[in-house]
Amino acid sequence: MPTPPFSPPAPSITISIVSHGQLALVLPLLAQLDLHCRAVTAKVVLTLNIPEPDLLAGRSWGFEVERIANASPKGFGANHNQAFSRCASPWFLVLNPDIRLDSDVLTPLLAQAAADAGLLTPRILEPGKAEPEPHRALLTPLEIVSRNKPGYVRPRVPAWIPGLFMLFRSDAYRQVSGFDERFFMYGEDFDICARTRLAGWKLQVAEDLVARHDAQRESHRSKKYLYWHVTSLLKVWGSGAFWRYWRLGS
Template identity: 50%
Template sequence: MTRRAGNTRGGPSLELRYASGFRAASGLPHPRMARRAEPHHTTPAARVTISVVSHGHGHYVRQILLDLEKAAARIDKVIVTRNVPEADVLSGLALSFPLEFIDNAQPRGFGANHNAAFRHCGSPWFLVLNPDVRIGPEAIATLLDEAAPTSGVVAPRVMEPGKAAPEPHRGHLTPFEIMGRWVRRDNDRAQPQWVAGMFMLFRSAAYGRVGGFDEKFFMYVEDADICARLRLAGWDVTVNEAVRILHDAQRASDHHWQHLAWHWASLLRWWASSPFWRLVFARGPSAPLPVSGQPATASQSARRE
């Protein structure tokens, strides 16, 4: 990994201890640094490590970094993975946060790239972010500050150019759910069962506990799979209805046979997977999620320990 330094910030280090080689911040100060609370003491604002993967889309990366600069106060670092060789279009950017790079010798899948970035995460939150989205200056702070204690992953509503309504909430990813998208365009749900990979704000403890993305998937369905495993582990998958981002969706599988083949291969793997069937039999594919902010049940709490 190469590092391009931004302004560094002081502060207590976080203890990072997770199994399976993953690291996640505990969110608690080191015992030696504990102090008696003062009358006007406030809890430090949560910070986030951001992972962005470029497939030769440096111009998109440059634009998202400029968007992130407006939210720099809550950013611990940004890690840019260059999955294929590309020209450096980021030189000359003046950023207030540390910027690090991972340059792959061979292209890797969506999950493998973000798992590799997570190994460098030292903050209590980890954001998986596509370079082809646009976000407002308060989006990240609002999602961090309003996240429920039960939320394992949080997302905004997603808008696309030329559309007045946000993308519908996603149901359990079955063949019938996919066909329903083609037949009915107004199939929004009160709560999602999974959120799409262009913007996934993970609690680092939850991401580390489930082992991150399943790298057996390549480019597609990793997002549905990790959301299923988070739910089965007792975490909520939640959307903040007040926060919106703009996604310039490319949908490569609609135009390129190789991407279409990868998409269908991932779907077939998903439909044969344990998390898919455990959700079908445990709760049913149409069962609603717990509402964000509700207390966890005893069984949910036990699974998180």
Template identity: 45%
Template structure:
């Protein structure tokens, strides 16, 4: 299948090995190329993986120094273009597990409408509970409701999300190229919000593939550690000052702070 997957490991060698094994064991369509960015050195864990034969092409990109989430995926897909560009690009977190093959359903979702720029799976945790991966734009008021009132679900039944997290996205290269990929000014956090908003502002749509289900061990590091919290706060400030945010707010001025409203880009 004409898909290139990008995985960034920041000391995730054990989880990376599991994900690569999951990809190799998929029955049916799977990526033809996997690009693994090693954001920090981890030779003891990675060397055995580099020495194995995989049923897909694997490119290893070691970083001289750590880069941000968006920058790493951008570099991977630029590398893919030089090697022979795939039509579809998959952003995969190393902490995913693929218990069944999600790619066929994701590709089918893209094929239902030529203006769907990104398809995404349903994300569950290890206990089978639905993850909070579809959300509305993170206004200050919504963030207060989320954290003070512990409102974990923002979407009403049938409501379209403004953005979805980038633990697993399957994108058309045409859409990715049009919006110039991730904004590398976001070191970590909110780059997926920004990408989803810019895709939709450019006329592309997001689509959930209900038949595609993955397991994601979300870390929520910004709730437990100071440095991720600082990054998260800085990313929110960058997002709220961005042209994409201003354009999105102008587009839906009356609905932006009403969780019950239905957003259909």
């Protein structure tokens, strides 16, 4: 019996990348997406959150790059919600500019997706680390002060997925109305994970796939970013979604 011809995967992912004066970081990411993930990339929505020199002029990739130039800066969630309004594909990927891909992680990630998985991610490797980042436990004050102490046990299944690489099923993103725009920066990734789980979708991690993070630790260096981080945590702990999610896992 003859072998059926190979059917390449359909371009089924819209990718949202937001640049805060970071086009120099975005360029190698676009090149890696083009090299490794072109077959499944429907288009990239690139949001320029602040004015910056056009480093993309004259360049082209094997997919459309739709640019949005904000008249004034928006928060993390507002930018990605805006990008999702341009999404006509079954999957929507929120991707940091400083993610790096050494191979195609998107095609196998889609192949592994369970029918009830609303949000997927590979394992993330931080600079200088030999092992991927451990899974995240429920974000509580006690967890934050305990996570670096001896004897702390990381969960085998994550309670939430960091916002640097979040592959949403578009139906799930639409059902939870995307990111909560009351969060300007930080906290919105935990919040959307909680609301996705409360809506009946699962969070799925591909344990055999890895993406690298060229981490930009602004909250460790800037009082402004640290302020946003702390105030976002307070918003998380004051939200109804947090307490419903806490009860779900308790």
